[in-house]
Amino acid sequence: MMKCKFAIATAVLSLGFLPVVSQAQSYPDRPITVIVPFTPGASTDNLTRAAAKGLQDILGQPVIVRNQPGAGTSIATNAALRADADGYTILMQSSGFMTSLYGMKNPGYKMSDFNAIGALGYTPFIMLAQNEDYAKSLETFVDYLKSNTGKLNVATLGEGGVHVLLSNAFQKEAGFKWTNIPYKGGAPAMNALLAGDVVSYSATVSFATSQKGQDRITPLAVTSKTRSEFFPDIPTFAEKGYPGVYALADYGLIVRSDTPDDIQKKLRDAMAKVMNSKEMKEVLRNLGMEPFDGDATAYEKQINEFAEFYAREAKALNMPVN
Template identity: 35%
Template sequence: MTINRRHFSAAVASLGLPLSWNAHAADVFPSKPLKIICPFAPGGGSDFIARVAATILGEHTGQACVVDNRPGAGGTLGSELALRSAADGYTLLLVAGSYTVNPSLYKIRFDPVNDMTPVIQLSKGAYVLCVNARLPVNSLQELIAYAKSNPDKLTYASAGNGSHLHISTAYMFGMAGAKATHIPYKGTGPAVTDLLAGNVDMLVAGTEALMQHVKSGKLRALAVTTDKRLAAYPDIPTIAEAGVPGYDVVAWHGLIAPRGVAPEIIRKLNDALNAGLSSREIVAKLEPTGVSPAGGTPAQFGELIKAEIPRYAKVVKDNGIHSD
């Protein structure tokens, strides 16, 4: 008699013996709606990417996918909630660069490498440094000179203490030998609102959150954070070429799952997302914002996370950055 995998699984289960993973669950996955926990407030760049991913999963799995925003503590609250969820592939976590910064700033109650399963890198791009148009500077060099001649008078916003935007800006000022006062917000959206109102002087954030206001004349774009200019905005110099040699920060987002999700489920999620990220519609949606689809294997994304954690630990230490 031939015993297929389903019969084998049932036989083992009847004996009370554990399976390394639920083969039947992987076969029928997904059979109910999916959820992406976004540990940041609505309206920012991370929320935008989370909703792009949710759209792709909805279209390529046949199941609805919702975004659940859970901001707080630099993203650690939502991250812990997601990573403590059932390891069945139905709850995913949207992560950004701050995920690799948080271990150096917070007493997190999870292991950022060993308590998760990488799914895919969704995007890669640059942040843009913008100032309120009323600030009397027209270039990064002028901004640095202004900061040096007015110690701690210049203010910069971020998406929160310890956020990737906070670290990226402090890193820039540290390399430039200048100082500015950090004003944290609960997400990029509120930070942009106060920048437009003139309550803060500058913000480093995603192009999708800022460039519409640059075009309207309310903000002035001084530089981008990557070591190469953006094809979508070729007239904006890099921070490295505009006054801080050697500076290079990449903005990225990806999806991870709790530890222990079955490999076949991860493969299905990865295949669906890779297919969506390569579609003309998604490319057309992302590229005007200065963000490019990434894609790739779960292992490749896992290696990126592992490499970024020690890198930002050094930035935090060298610049005396604290979460409070």
């Protein structure tokens, strides 16, 4: 009887010394889904699909892209939040991830619900104006705006997005007033600028590169901290004394924050390899985007900085801040 008890005790005790298998060792053992909050064929969709192909090659499992556009990216975000926190559902995030936090009363998620696994790239905004004498430089344009304060219109995309926040920040720092006119997309906003319905529109640099041959439009300043490689002769707003006019349309991949740490690390390591590849750098250049200089931790810090800016400006506009 004692021998039997000893044998059982030994067997139970030995179980405690079995090697612990990390979840990441077997991950992934089935396909991974990347949810994209934009329609198929958009530049952001093409960028994500290129990254998904790279992740698939490294991780050895299919990485499937699923498009779920709508409601300022919140439909896709909430779909990712409802999925299991196991690393098999990844969300492609953009500035819309943050703008929905203040543009919607109940977006259904918080910043703390997700962690970054890596940046895909970014594009700053660039202020465009008609090629007139008053817009030969940002200085002359500001003089014109001040002398016509309250009389002019500027194009924005929607009524609560980053364009409105940039417009608000520029008005405050430069000391003038104009009226935000919402448009449903970059093309109609550009047409309004060409028609003279508005005096300015801040397009993404990736969009503006397609307009470089348009001699009726002139670029004035970019909203990044450093000059854009696609418009190296155009100054930043900060260079001209307006440091608060700062925003990027950034894109990256995130997962639920309660995803196991070892799986998050595996995804971050894989993303770093993908984004350092020549293929992805070429994809970014072809799309008019720039690579993010930093790891997932630095990218997460940048996201939080943007969120603080958006929340501050949204509060000034009396928009809901969650």
